[in-house]
Amino acid sequence: MKKVGNHSSFSRILLFFLVLSLSFSVASFGQQAAAPAATTDPAAGAAGAAGTGAAPAGAGDAAKGKELFNTLCAACHKLDAKATGPALRGVADRRDRQWLYKWIRNSSEMIKSGDPDAVKLFAENNNAVMTAFPQLTDADIDNIMAYTSQPKEAAAPAPGSDKVGAGAVAAESGVSNNIILGALVLVLGVLIVMLYLVNRTLKRVVSANNIEEVQKEPSLPLWKAYAKNQFLVLVTVILLMLSGAYFIYGYLMQIGVDQGYEPVQPIHFSHKIHAGDNGIDCKYCHSSARVSKHSGIPSLNICMNCHKNIAEFQGDKDSTYVEYSKEFYTAEIQKLYDAVGWDKTAQKYTGKQKPVKWVRIHNLPDFVYFNHAQHVSVAGVECQTCHGPVETFEIMKQHSSLTMGWCINCHRETDVKVEGNDYYKKIHDELAKKYGVQKLTAANMGGTECGKCHY
Known part of the structure; x- marks a missing residue:
């Protein structure tokens, strides 16, 4: 019998290279795990602890x-x-x-x-x-x-100051990754060589045993077979038309809907800091929402009520900002000063003002009537109901869709508050008997009539 070749040698070679690649991987992961531990210096920690708690200068607490x-x-x-x-x-x-x-x-x-x-x-x-x-x-x-009399605290290192240390760790990690990648490429090369040798060995076996290779009959291309099947073509056309109509309808229904709109404003204003951390009521700045159709854009004089004496941001970075620095917020306060013409050094107005061109976020069509006072003062609707959790927004955005369907659903689901309002209580009692319900919604009181919002 003719010997074709020693196939077991190929398996041994493959096993050897797999073991070699695994050893490289284990070694590299061990280096990565040891790197953070090596950076911890007990002496540094002791020195840091010894450096804290400096006694305040002068007498007193x-x-x-x-x-x-x-x-x-x-x-x-x-x-x-x-x-x-x-x-x-x-x-x-x-x-x-x-x-x-x-x-x-x-x-x-x-x-x-x-x-x-x-x-x-x-x-x-x-x-x-x-x-x-x-x-x-x-x-x-x-x-x-x-x-x-306490000495001024040293400025915190700017974001990115730890790039040297991070770069060193990244470099070590990069070397380890290169080793792993090289081992994998080597294993892939060995597999390719083995496939080539196996293919050549099989050809030798076929030639030695005079085996005739079976030739495949040419078949019809898939696209030609599909084109000849009229049923499949018809079903495909119908599915394409239905899916196309669905996506076109969805696209057309989103025209004019700006949910999630988050424009960049000329002065960065963080609702998270003002309404969230500082707990400023929405209607302190948007006071016209109580008595007017519009909530209004707060005047810069309202900002200066506080910022006349707040020229630098003093917030806690762990609770207020993540991607922005104290210097960034302080620079935005300076933009406010430039707009109103305030000299923080001389503590007086210079008379040189620059208008602030705010970008409007919430904008209803001209044919829609909406009254903030009716909802805020009469209905007692909270600002977050429509505008979302603004106290968590770093940058203000349009939270709700503000579509007609969204408004109608709210009118159908919201109960009318009649406490302390004899006028509404009388209407409520009469309509409750008419509709046979305990509580009336805004829709029961005509909140879905076209003329309420369109006239």
Whole structure:
């Protein structure tokens, strides 16, 4: 019998390369797992722990002083920037402590007495009268001075500052991945060689045994066979027409529906920070929603009610922002100042204003009548019912579809609130008997009539 070749040698070679590739993979994964552990330095942790808890400068309790500062002083003063009054960081080193006691308790009296330092300070701050705090004891003022004497915290590293360390880890990971990729390519090459050798061996076997290869009869191409089957062609045409009509109808029904519309505004305004973290009521800014057809765009004067003394963002990055930095939000506040013409250094308006071209988000067709006051003040509908959880939106968007079907469904499902309204209570009692229901919906009271919204 003629020997064709030793097939077991091929299996041994394949097994050898598979074991080799697995060993490379295990080694590379071990390197990746060991890399994070190697970066942990116990000495660094000890040094960091030893560096915390520095004693506050000067006498007094800085923690209590911070509470007093935020309660009494923060409306007009900042630690590192001028507001209505001067910056207060290090004021204990610039002024005599006894002078500060008198000034804080009654600055107006010192100005009237002609104290030169008091008169000069009063003039430097646009003759702004400081509120007197006679109730503060020496210990309270010492606590505030201790807080203002603390050194300024170092700026947090900017996003991307850890690119060096991350790059090193990525480089190690990249080397390991290259090793794995090389092993897989090697295994693939071995398999290709083996297939070639097996094919050549089979051809030798066929030639040695004088086996004749069976030739396949030419068959009809699939597309020609399909074209000759009239039934399949008819079914296909019908399915294409129905699916085409479905998608065309769906496309046409979405014309004018801007659900999810999220335009970029000229000044970045975070509802998540204002309505969410700070708990500002929607109707404080959109006050016309109570009495008008439109909710209105808040004037910049409303913004300045707070931001006259808030020139820098001081939020907690873990609860307010993710992809934006404090510097970004502070720059947006500066855009507000540029628009209203506010000089934060001099604490006065310059008279140079720039209009803000806000981009409208919610826009109903002209033939639709909608009254915010009717829904907000009369019906007691919450803003989130239509606009979604705006307190979680970093960028405002259109939450609901605002289609006619959406409005009608709301009228059919929403019960009318009649508590404290004798007019509606009378109508409710009469219509409840007519329809045989306990509670009336807006639809029962004519909320689905065409003339209610179209006239």
